[in-house]
Amino acid sequence: MSTVARLRCFFLTHLSLPSSNRPVYQTVRKRKSRAILEIGVGNAQRALGMxxxxxxxxxxxxxxxxxxxxxxxGTDSGRPHLSLKEAHRLLRATGAVVRLVPGSPLDALRQTANNIGPADLIVVSQWLASALNPEVWFYFPRMMHADSLVLIQKSEASGRIKTDRLSADQVRQLAGRASWQRAA
Structure with a gap:
């Protein structure tokens, strides 16, 4: 790895703004994640960093x-956003294999959860964290392996953004509750 690449990794994991993305970048680096699923792309800056x-x-x-x-x-929600075409153009330039799925988390996961494949890391943006109703959790285990991790960013009353971590076992518990509620 070149010196420039090392400096960029250091900058992203320790000095980048907004600082709420640093735990996400640090997790990608520590776990050497190569299959990433992000729910809530926004302006794609976090995606580019990951x-x-x-x-x-x-x-x-x-x-x-x-x-x-x-x-x-999502243009009326007051959150940062890109068009699907702009996001695809921006992310394809990284050289990574990029797949973008338009729609709400529930609709998109209903259509693609079986085709996404296991992700090392799933990141949920603070803009869409409230959309994680019990029915959405039902689809998460299909996209995970035993070592997968879910990071959920949540806005606190103070304005800070907190990052919660969920292991694959915790997600399976949430999904189990969701399947029980679906059956009832």
Whole structure:
């Protein structure tokens, strides 16, 4: 890895702004994640950072990034957004294998959960964390392996963004509750 690439990884994991993304970048680096699923792409800056950090451990062509977002449909929510076409153009330039799925988390996961494949890391944006109703959790285990990790960013009352971590076992418990509620 070149010196420039090492400096970029260091910058992203320790000095990048917004600082709420640093735990995400640090997790990508520590776990050497190469299959990443992001729910809530927004302006794609976090996605670019995650791919750049993953590129420190893997060649870009072996990194698989899947992004789920409302894209054009989310323009009135007050959150940052890109059009599907802009996001695809921006992320493809990284050299990673990029798949973007438009729609709400529930609709997108209903359509693609079986085709996404196991992700090393699943990141849920603070903009869409509230959309994680019990029915959405039902689809998560299909996209995970035993060592997968879910990071959920949540806005606190103070304005800070907190990152919660869920292991594959915790996600299976949430999914089990969701399947019980679906059957009832």
């Amino acid at each position: 791919i750049a950090v993953a590129s420190c451990a893997w060649p870009p062509s072996s990194i698989r990034y899947t992004g789920i977002d409302l894209f054009e449909a």
